[in-house]
Every structure is written in structure tokens, then in C-alpha cells.
Amino acid sequence: MRRGLAGQRLVAAFLAGTLLFNYPVLSLFDRLETAFGLPLLYVYVFAAWAVLIALIAWVVERGAR
Amino acid sequence: MLSGGLIVSVSFAYLLLLFAVAYFGDRRADQGRSIIANPWTYALSLAVYCTAWTYFGSVGRAASGGVWFLPIYLGPTLGFALSWLVILKMIRIAKTYRITSIADFIASRYGKSHLLGGLVSIIAVVGTVPYIALQLKAISSGYALLIGEHDAAYRSIHAGSWLQDSTLYIALLLAVFTVLFGTRHLDATERHEGMVAAIAFESVVKLVAFLAVGLFVTYGLFDGFGDIFARAYADADLAGLFTLDGAGGSYGGWFALTLLAMLSVIFLPRQFQVTVVENVNEQHLRRATWLFPAYLLAINVFVLPIALGGLLLFGQGAVDPDTFVLTLPLVHGQKWLALLAFVGGLSASTGMVIVETIALSTMVCNDLVMPLLLRLSRFKQAASPDLTGLLLAIRRGAILLVLLLGYVYFRLAGEAYALVAIGLISFAAVAQFAPAMLGGMYWRGGTREGALAGLAGGFLLWTYTLLLPSFAKSGWLDPAFLEHGLFGLAWLKPEQLFGLQGLDNISHALFWSMAANIGCYVLVSVLRSPTGQEASQATLFVDVFRRGQTAMPASFWRGSAEVSDLLPLVARFLGTRRAMDAFNDYARTRGVAHVQELKADAGLVHFAETLLAGAIGSASARVMVSSVVQEEPLGLDEVMNILDEASQVRAYSHQLEEKSRALQAATDELRRANEQLKELDRLKDDFMSSVTHELRTPLTSIRAFSEMLHDDPRIDLAERTRFLGIIVSETARLTRLVNQVLDMAKIESGHAEWHNTDIDMRQLVEHAVGTTAQLFRDRGAAVELSLPDAVPLLRADHDRMVQVMLNLLSNAAKFVPAGEGRVKVALTHGGGELRVDVADNGPGIPPESAAVIFEKFRQGGDQRSRPQGTGLGLPISKQIVEHFGGRLWVTSSPGEGATFSFVLPLAEGAAESAAAAHNEIE
CATH class of the missing domain: 1.10.287.130 (Signal transduction histidine kinase, dimerisation/phosphotransfer (DHp) domain)
Structure with missing residues (x-):
């Protein structure tokens, strides 16, 4: 997995995470609004975080087979 | 309020349980049935990252900064996305060269330097002892809260005398635990299975306890997430917590915190200990890559609800938000939940303290004390044959010392800012290891002086911009230098160095210390080319994946040695039995029966040195080995x-x-x-x-x-x-x-002559049928001709095409039943092709012969009924049709006749002329 596709996918996931958790993407959600009755920023960060973890899990567990 | 006796006995029971888990883990490890050899335990042990600072402090941070507690956990998630590239390499290097601490890692990489190892150890101790103090404070104030020794704002009141202070006893108890499971014996790999099992167990406890409090606050005190947030929205003061800006921060600060946490999760001594040193199997890292971030996510879901819940119920400023996890259940009569929350906090603190002290004690022993001992010439001349006891004593002493230092700091600091802010300050200290570590793993050019300069520069700036201001804010230093700069020079203001403004103090310090660190590291490194020792170590580290386990390092050594020197040397530090076992194993892999027969070559010297490195650090191992063998130092050229x-x-x-x-x-x-x-x-x-x-x-x-x-x-x-x-x-x-x-x-053979002309296939077919008419009349067969009005001209050899037609027609004539034969000849065109079908009502061709009738001399029918013919007609026809790019085939089923068909492609442009011809006729 070190040199293979999975490694490249993990780097891609890292870059995607860096993008999602920083300015300027973060600023799109940095507003005093609600989503499902919860603060937008809070919902966004946790959702993006969960998706990123799921993505990493998919990559590494797939590579394990 | 709970009784002190109850809490103490519950805490004791919990620690005893921890002892039991650790003891069980060690027992199973001795039996070779490790309970930590699975990715789940590994990932859980990584969660030692979540200390009391997470457990209590996150809520505090969230209460004042909203989502600003999150970068501390987003950073590790991002960092672990890269774990398969970075951490895996660290694990492989550490395992291959028996590296047991960050100090050893850096010292070994830059030519096994004592000085470097010592500097790293000092930075680690200075940076993390206050952090240990914070854990002790968490336990102590939690205890005080539960037994009611607090003021109206739930701030704990400390016992007056040191001897009456329960925290001291907690610190001593933790020291005993750590000594028991951290230094049970000297192991060349420095792995502590029982300790890891206990840490993984603690991670489960703290998660369960925190989630229990979170659920109680969210669903017990409020009506779920929606209710809490809706009520917080209604409060103008709290609504500010829902945006980054309203909570008083900038995107730059957010980025800096994420980066800091990303580096910390790799370079904190305790993280290095559990991630790299205690790793059983590299493959476990794979699952930990997502499981550890998932743990962080889970433990953070309820942070904001608890913080908001506390602020809504107590009102702002009434109660220290750091205590919400305990005070919310306590005030609402949930004593047992409060006790569980306390146990959770206890597990978060003890886990951190245990692992951190083990990691620090290894550094202090191998990289601070050993080098000093080795300098004593008396010691070198082997006063005592067995030094394992001494080594263990040093380790145990270091553990006790670190914990007592933590306790002293806790007593001195109390509620001071220096303690509260230490989490991030500590992170910034260990981030200083990043350039030397990462640079050492991926860049060959780094030198000892470069690493020294980088670390020293970074540490100096960290001290000046972060540590000293925190002392000043605690009132231990004159705050004047904070406001007016050192010696009254405005450009030396520690939190606005060189006039840099607009950054929060962490980002500011991170920027300057990293700039100094990386700058010095690179610039000083490129001043001179690496020495032979540095170059060989650089190669071993950078190319660790490319080399065999032990084959290469040995080739960097030249000299002469004696087995009778090396074995006693290793035995001095590892014990005679362990040393003999190790040497016997090595002898077996070399195919030699006895240790005495081993050749004292470069491989053996390297083996002995690696064994020693596990016990006393690589730099000391180098010194010890070079004291008993004669060796030629290798120059860079060599x-x-x-x-x-x-x-x-x-x-x-x-x-x-x-x-x-x-x-x-x-x-x-x-x-x-x-x-x-x-x-x-x-x-x-x-x-x-x-x-x-x-x-x-x-x-x-x-x-x-x-x-x-x-x-x-x-x-x-x-x-x-x-x-x-x-x-x-x-x-x-x-x-x-x-x-x-x-x-x-x-x-x-391709020597046939072809005379291509434009052929009208209509005429050709008519002509062929005419020629064979007599043949059919003789057999009494009827020929049915179906021709279109016009077909495009075909470019082919006229005589050859006649030959094909005649062959197919005479074949049909041969096979139709006498007297009642019917042969249909059809010409069609379409799709750029001309197609001719010759169908008969003969006996047909069985499928098994359909394929072979186009081979030479293979006629259809059995030998008796076989009609006259050479058996070459069909093969020749096939060759001719294929020469013009067409296909010849047969479709048939027995008893229903056979249809021979061939298609010929029309030349380019012929199709249009056909269409034109067609139109003319119409």
C-alpha cells in the first residue's frame, strides 16, 4: 500500500481535508445560520470531518483486502 | 457532594483495576499471547492524546471560543491521513535500529550525537513537565469539587500543607504504577505490553464517561441538540460562539492550531511512545488511520452541548467552564454520574501521565544520564560487571523525578495562567522536533550542527515568545517586558516580536520559532557537507524501505573486534542471560552452533550495537562499542x-x-x-x-x-x-x-496474378448460372435466381470471381437430390458490401464438418456418398474471397440443405455510385 494507489488516495484525502477545514471554504459556512436547527458552522465541520474519516476508512480497509 | 472516602476508594479501585489489566497484559505477553497485538487496542492506545486537557479543557475552550476547540482534533485527523507515509517510516526506522525515543531518533540520525540527544531530552522535559502538572491539577480539583471543597464558583480550595495534599499521594501512586509496568525489566525494544493494555482500557473508560455526561446534559437537562442550540441562539452573548469571528479568532489562527495539533500528534513524547515504540505490527497502523480520528470525533460531539448547557444553566462567568463535566451532574443531583465523570477524568489524566513519564524517563536515562556516566572514566573501566540494575534504577529515578517535578510545578503554579495555557504551549514545544525529524527522514543533507542550531533556535524563540510571557502573565516575572519589550526595546516585545502584529500568541510563537528552527536547520546544514557518520546514518534513515534489515548498515563499519569483548559488553547492560540468548539467536541465523565460533565481523558489531542502542540509546551504544573494538573511522568519501x-x-x-x-x-x-x-x-x-x-x-x-x-x-x-x-x-x-x-x-504463396477490373456482379452471377444450367438440367434441379435491379460495380478479378461462383454452383448441383433439387441464388447489397447466397436443398452439412469443409481435401459427406471432386474447390474459393477482403462461410443444419454465402466489400465511393445507379433506374 505504501507506494500504491491507496497511498496516493490518502494524500488526496489529506489535501481535501486541508481544503475543507481552512479558509476560504470554511468562511462559506462561517455564518450565523442554522442547518437542521443546529449552527451551520458546527454542522459543517462535524459533517466534513465524518466524511473525511469515512473516506480514509474506505481507502485503508479496501487496501487491506 | 460525595464523601472523600468513597471517592478515594473508588479511585483506588479504579487504579487497582488498571493494575490488573496491565498485569494481565504483561502475563499474556510473556506467554506469547499478546492482547495488544490487534489494531483496535493499538488505535485505542493512541487516544492517550486525549488528556484531562481534552476531557475538562475542551468544554472550557468551547465555552469561551465556540468551535475553537476543534482544530486540536482536526489536526490529528489530517496528520493521520498521512500516517501511512510518515509514521510508517518512523516505525520502520525505529524498529530496524532499535530506537526508543524521539531524542534517540534525532541523535541517531545526525551521527549518534550525545549533545543532540541531550538537547532534545531537555526540550521534551521542559515542554511536558507543566503538562503533567496540568493532569495532576485536574485530578486534584476534580476531587476537591466532589467532596465540596470549593468556593461559590466551584473553584477548588487547595489543602494548605504539602503533606495533606492528596495530589502528592496521587503523584506517588502513579509513579509506583509507572515504575511497575514501565520498567519491569530492561527490554532491548523498550516495549511495555501491560502498560499499553491499561492505556487502551483507560481510553475506553474516558470515552464512555464523557459520552455519558454528554447524553445526560443533552437529553436529561435539555431536549436534545436542537433545544440547547435554540436556547443558545436566543442569548445574544452565546450566539457569538457559533462563528469563528464572533468567538474572537482569525482563519490564520485556525490554520496554525490545526498545523500545531498535526505536528503534536506525531511528536509528543507520549504519542511517539505509543505510536512508534509500542507498535507491535506495522499493519495495525492501517486501521488506526481512521479509528483514532473516529475516536476523536466521538469524544468531541458533546463538547459544545455541555459547554452551552453549562453556560445556559449557570449563567456566564458564574462557574469555571472547565468544571462543567463534573458540576453539571453534581448540581443536578446525579452523584454517581459525577463520580463516573471523575473516573473518566482520572483515566484521561493517569493515562497521559503514565505514558509521558515512561517516554521522558527513557530520554532522561539514555540521553542525559548515560552520557554523563560514560564521561566518568571510572565508570568506563567496568567497575561492576552487570549494570542492568543501575540502568533500571536510573529509569525509576527518572520517573519519580519527572512526576515530582510535575507536582512541584502544580503546587507553584496553582491557578496561574502558565498552567491553564500549557496545553498549547507544550504542543508548540514539541513541534520544534518536526524539522529535525522530518528533515532527517527525507533529506540526506542535514548535519549535526544544523539540527542543533535548528532545535536551539526554535526552543529559544519558543521560550521567549510563549513560555516567558506565560510566566509573566502568572505574575512570576515582571510583566513590563511583555508590554515594553526586553530592555524597553519595543521590537523585542515577546508577543509582537519585530513588530509583528495581528496574530494570536500561539500563531505568533509558532511562526517565529518555526522560522528560526527551519531556517537554522537548513542554513547551518548546507554550510558543510555531511561527515561519513552522518552520511551513513542519513542513508540508513532515508532509504529504510529500500534496504535489507541488517545487511547494509554493517558495511559502513571497518575495523576489528573480538566476540569475547562484545558479549560481556552487551551483558553488562542487558544482563548475562538476555545477552547470551540474543547472541545465540544471532549465531543460529548465521548458521553457527556456538557463540564462540561467531566471526567478529562488521555484522556482529552492528548487531551488538543495535542491541545496546535499545537499552541505553544509540549514541551511548556507539561510545560503548567503540571502547572495546578497534575501528577505523570512515570518511565521507569512503x-x-x-x-x-x-x-x-x-x-x-x-x-x-x-x-x-x-x-x-x-x-x-x-x-x-x-x-x-x-x-x-x-x-x-x-x-x-x-x-x-x-x-x-x-x-x-x-x-x-x-x-x-x-x-x-x-x-x-x-x-x-x-x-x-x-x-x-x-x-x-x-x-x-x-x-x-x-x-x-x-x-x-502470393504469386497468383490478379487482373482486377470493375465487375458487375449481376451479370457475373447470371453468366455463372447460365454456364451451369446444363449441369442442373442433368440433375433435374430447378435454379431460382433473385437479383436486385442494380448493384454497384466491384473491383475484382473477373475470372476468379467466376471460378468462385462456378465452384459454389457445381457444389450445389452435386449435393441436391436427383430429380427434385431446388437451388436458390441470391445477390444483395447493403452496408458497403455485396452478398451472394447459394442455397440448396441437399442433405446439409453436420455442424462438426462445417468447419473442416474449407480445409484442403476435406469434402463433405462420408467416403461412400462422396461425389466427384478434388476437394480443393472450396479452399480455393475461400482464398479468393479473402484476397478481396471478403468472407466465405456456410450455414446449414443436417436434412435442411446448406447455404453457402460470401460477402465482398465495395471499394470506397462505390456505395455512392451504387445509389446513383439505383436512382437512375428508378
Whole structure:
């Protein structure tokens, strides 16, 4: 997995995470609004975080087979 | 309020349980049935990242900064996305060279330098002892809260005398635990299975406890997430917590915090200990890559609800938000939940303290105390034969010392800012290891002086911009230097160094310390080229994945040694039994029966040094080994030569492999060609025997009738005429056969002459049918012709196409039943092709012969019913059709006749002319 596709996918996931958790993407959600009755920023960060973890899990567990 | 006795006994029971888990873990490890050898335990043990600072402090941060507690956990998630690239390499390096701490890692990489190891150890101790103090404070104030020793704002009141302070006893108890499971024996790999099992257990406890409090607050005190947030929205003060800006921060600060946490999760001494040193199997890292971030996510879901819940219920500023996890259940009468929350906090604190002190004690022992001992000449001359006891004592002393230092700091700091803010300050301290570590793993050019300069520069700036201001804010230093700068120089203001403004203090310090660190590291490194020792270590680290486990390092050593020197040396530090075991194992891998027969070559010296490195650190191991062997130091040129040789050998072997692959491919090709030739040879033999057989049949009958005519002059004229007729027809058949064989040979060899003209297939088909009309009349068969009005012209050889048509028609004539034969000939065109079908109502062709009738001399039907013919007609026709790019095939089922069809492609442009011709006719 070190040199293979999975490694490249993990780097891609890292870059995607860096993008999602920083300015300027973060600023799109940095507003005093609600989503499902919860603060937008809070919902966004946790959702993006969960998706990123799921993505990493998919990559590494797939590579394990 | 709970009784102190209850809490103390519950805490004791919990610690006893922890002892039991650790003891069980160690027992199972000794039996070879490790309970930590699975990715789940590994990932849980990584969660030692979540300390009391997370457990209590996150809520505090969230209460004042909203989502600003999150970067501390987003950073590790991002960092772990890269774990398979970075951490895996660290694990491999550490395992290969028996590296047991960050200090050892850096010292070993830059030429096994004592100075460097010592500096790293000092930074680690200075940076993390206050952090340990914070854990003790968390336990202490939690205890005070539960038993009611607090003021109206739930701030704990500390016991006056040190001896009355329960925290001291907690610290001592933790020291005992750590000594028992952290330094049970000297292991060359420095792994502590029982301790890891206990840490994983603690991670579960703190998660469960925190989630329990979170659920209680969210669903017990409020009506779920929606309710809490809706009520917080209504409060103008709290609504500010829901945006980054409102909570008083900038995107730059957010980025800096994420980066800081990302570096910390790799370079904190306790993280290095559990992630790298305690790793059982590299593959466990794979699952931990997502499981550890998932743990962080889970433990953070309820942070904001608890913080908001506390603020809503207590009102802002009434209660210290750091205590919400305990005070919310306590105030609402949930004593047992509060106790559980306390146990959770206890597990978060103890886990951190245990692992951190073990990691620090290894550093202090191997990189601070050992080098000093080695300097004492008395010590060098082997006063005591067995030093394992001494080593263990040093470790245990270091553990006790670190914990007591933490306790002292806790007592001195109390509620001071320096303690509260230590989490991030500590992170920023360990981030200073990043350039030297990462640079050392990926860049060969780093030198000892470069690493020293980088670390010193970074540490200095960290101290000036972060640590000293925190002291000043605690009132331990004159705050004037904070406001006016050192010596009153404004550009030396520690939190606005060189006038840099607009950054929060963490980002500011991170920027300056990293700038100094990386700058010094790179600039000083490139001042001179690496020495031989540095270059060889650089190669071992950077190329760790490319080399065999032990084959290469040994080649960097030249000198002479004696087994009788090396074995006692290792035994001094590892114990005689362990050393003998290790040497015996090594002897076995070398195929030697006894240790005494071992050749004291470079490999053995390296082996001994690696063994020692696990116990006393690589730099000290180097010193010890060089004291008993005679060695020639290698210069840079020699190291480079060895490397060049190695890379040349690799290149040659690579070339050889390629050549052998190419040869293999060529051989396969030749084999295939040979098979093909053999097949062709067999076909040729078949062909020859078929031809001679076919030639012999007419010859036999010619000869028989000729002999009859020759031998018997009395044969009457009618008979004679009949015989001669037969002879003539058989001769004609013979001629035809020979012609066809020649024809076939010509076509196959490509020597046939083709006279291409534009042919109107309509005329050609009509003509062919006309020519064979007599044949069909003789058989009493009817021919049905179906022709379109016009077809495009075809570019082909007219005579050859006639030959094909005649062949198919005469075949049909041969096979139709006498008297009632019906043959349909159809010409169609479409799709750029012309198609001719010749259908008969003969016996048909069984599927098994359908494929072979196009082979030479393979006629349809069995031998008896086989009609006259050479058996070459169809093969020749097929060859002709294929020559013009068409296909010839048969569709048939037995009893229902056969249809021979062929298609011929029209030349480019012919299709349009066909359409034009069609239009003209219409």
C-alpha cells in the first residue's frame, strides 16, 4: 500500500481535508445560520470531518483486502 | 457532594483495576499471547492524546471560543491521513535500529550525537513537565469539587500543607504504577505490553464517561441538540460562539492550531511512545488511520452541548467552564454520574501521565544520564560487571523525578495562567522536533550542527515568545517586558516580536520559532557537507524501505573486534542471560552452533550495537562499542564509495533482471514460433499425402482401363470407346487436380496474378448460372435466381470471381437430390458490401464438418456418398474471397440443405455510385 494507489488516495484525502477545514471554504459556512436547527458552522465541520474519516476508512480497509 | 472516602476508594479501585489489566497484559505477553497485538487496542492506545486537557479543557475552550476547540482534533485527523507515509517510516526506522525515543531518533540520525540527544531530552522535559502538572491539577480539583471543597464558583480550595495534599499521594501512586509496568525489566525494544493494555482500557473508560455526561446534559437537562442550540441562539452573548469571528479568532489562527495539533500528534513524547515504540505490527497502523480520528470525533460531539448547557444553566462567568463535566451532574443531583465523570477524568489524566513519564524517563536515562556516566572514566573501566540494575534504577529515578517535578510545578503554579495555557504551549514545544525529524527522514543533507542550531533556535524563540510571557502573565516575572519589550526595546516585545502584529500568541510563537528552527536547520546544514557518520546514518534513515534489515548498515563499519569483548559488553547492560540468548539467536541465523565460533565481523558489531542502542540509546551504544573494538573511522568519501558500490551493484542486478526477463520473453516467442512451424510441417505432410492419394485414384483407373485395352485385343468397339471415354475423363480430372493444386499453391504463396477490373456482379452471377444450367438440367434441379435491379460495380478479378461462383454452383448441383433439387441464388447489397447466397436443398452439412469443409481435401459427406471432386474447390474459393477482403462461410443444419454465402466489400465511393445507379433506374 505504501507506494500504491491507496497511498496516493490518502494524500488526496489529506489535501481535501486541508481544503475543507481552512479558509476560504470554511468562511462559506462561517455564518450565523442554522442547518437542521443546529449552527451551520458546527454542522459543517462535524459533517466534513465524518466524511473525511469515512473516506480514509474506505481507502485503508479496501487496501487491506 | 460525595464523601472523600468513597471517592478515594473508588479511585483506588479504579487504579487497582488498571493494575490488573496491565498485569494481565504483561502475563499474556510473556506467554506469547499478546492482547495488544490487534489494531483496535493499538488505535485505542493512541487516544492517550486525549488528556484531562481534552476531557475538562475542551468544554472550557468551547465555552469561551465556540468551535475553537476543534482544530486540536482536526489536526490529528489530517496528520493521520498521512500516517501511512510518515509514521510508517518512523516505525520502520525505529524498529530496524532499535530506537526508543524521539531524542534517540534525532541523535541517531545526525551521527549518534550525545549533545543532540541531550538537547532534545531537555526540550521534551521542559515542554511536558507543566503538562503533567496540568493532569495532576485536574485530578486534584476534580476531587476537591466532589467532596465540596470549593468556593461559590466551584473553584477548588487547595489543602494548605504539602503533606495533606492528596495530589502528592496521587503523584506517588502513579509513579509506583509507572515504575511497575514501565520498567519491569530492561527490554532491548523498550516495549511495555501491560502498560499499553491499561492505556487502551483507560481510553475506553474516558470515552464512555464523557459520552455519558454528554447524553445526560443533552437529553436529561435539555431536549436534545436542537433545544440547547435554540436556547443558545436566543442569548445574544452565546450566539457569538457559533462563528469563528464572533468567538474572537482569525482563519490564520485556525490554520496554525490545526498545523500545531498535526505536528503534536506525531511528536509528543507520549504519542511517539505509543505510536512508534509500542507498535507491535506495522499493519495495525492501517486501521488506526481512521479509528483514532473516529475516536476523536466521538469524544468531541458533546463538547459544545455541555459547554452551552453549562453556560445556559449557570449563567456566564458564574462557574469555571472547565468544571462543567463534573458540576453539571453534581448540581443536578446525579452523584454517581459525577463520580463516573471523575473516573473518566482520572483515566484521561493517569493515562497521559503514565505514558509521558515512561517516554521522558527513557530520554532522561539514555540521553542525559548515560552520557554523563560514560564521561566518568571510572565508570568506563567496568567497575561492576552487570549494570542492568543501575540502568533500571536510573529509569525509576527518572520517573519519580519527572512526576515530582510535575507536582512541584502544580503546587507553584496553582491557578496561574502558565498552567491553564500549557496545553498549547507544550504542543508548540514539541513541534520544534518536526524539522529535525522530518528533515532527517527525507533529506540526506542535514548535519549535526544544523539540527542543533535548528532545535536551539526554535526552543529559544519558543521560550521567549510563549513560555516567558506565560510566566509573566502568572505574575512570576515582571510583566513590563511583555508590554515594553526586553530592555524597553519595543521590537523585542515577546508577543509582537519585530513588530509583528495581528496574530494570536500561539500563531505568533509558532511562526517565529518555526522560522528560526527551519531556517537554522537548513542554513547551518548546507554550510558543510555531511561527515561519513552522518552520511551513513542519513542513508540508513532515508532509504529504510529500500534496504535489507541488517545487511547494509554493517558495511559502513571497518575495523576489528573480538566476540569475547562484545558479549560481556552487551551483558553488562542487558544482563548475562538476555545477552547470551540474543547472541545465540544471532549465531543460529548465521548458521553457527556456538557463540564462540561467531566471526567478529562488521555484522556482529552492528548487531551488538543495535542491541545496546535499545537499552541505553544509540549514541551511548556507539561510545560503548567503540571502547572495546578497534575501528577505523570512515570518511565521507569512503561512505560515498560504499554507497556508490551498493548502488552500482543494485543497478547491475537490475540490468541483469531486465536482461533475463527479455531473454525469457524471447525464448517464449521462439517456442511459439517452433510450435507453429511444427504445425505447418504436419499440415504440409497431410497435404502431400492427400494430394498423392487424390492423384492415385484417377491414375489407378486410367492404368486399369489402359491395361485392359492393352492386354485384351478382343474387346469390342463399344466397350473400347467406353473405356477410352473413362480414361479421357479421368485424365481431365487429373489435369484439373494438378491445375488446382498449382493454383492453390500460387494463391497461398502470393504469386497468383490478379487482373482486377470493375465487375458487375449481376451479370457475373447470371453468366455463372447460365454456364451451369446444363449441369442442373442433368440433375433435374430447378435454379431460382433473385437479383436486385442494380448493384454497384466491384473491383475484382473477373475470372476468379467466376471460378468462385462456378465452384459454389457445381457444389450445389452435386449435393441436391436427383430429380427434385431446388437451388436458390441470391445477390444483395447493403452496408458497403455485396452478398451472394447459394442455397440448396441437399442433405446439409453436420455442424462438426462445417468447419473442416474449407480445409484442403476435406469434402463433405462420408467416403461412400462422396461425389466427384478434388476437394480443393472450396479452399480455393475461400482464398479468393479473402484476397478481396471478403468472407466465405456456410450455414446449414443436417436434412435442411446448406447455404453457402460470401460477402465482398465495395471499394470506397462505390456505395455512392451504387445509389446513383439505383436512382437512375428508378
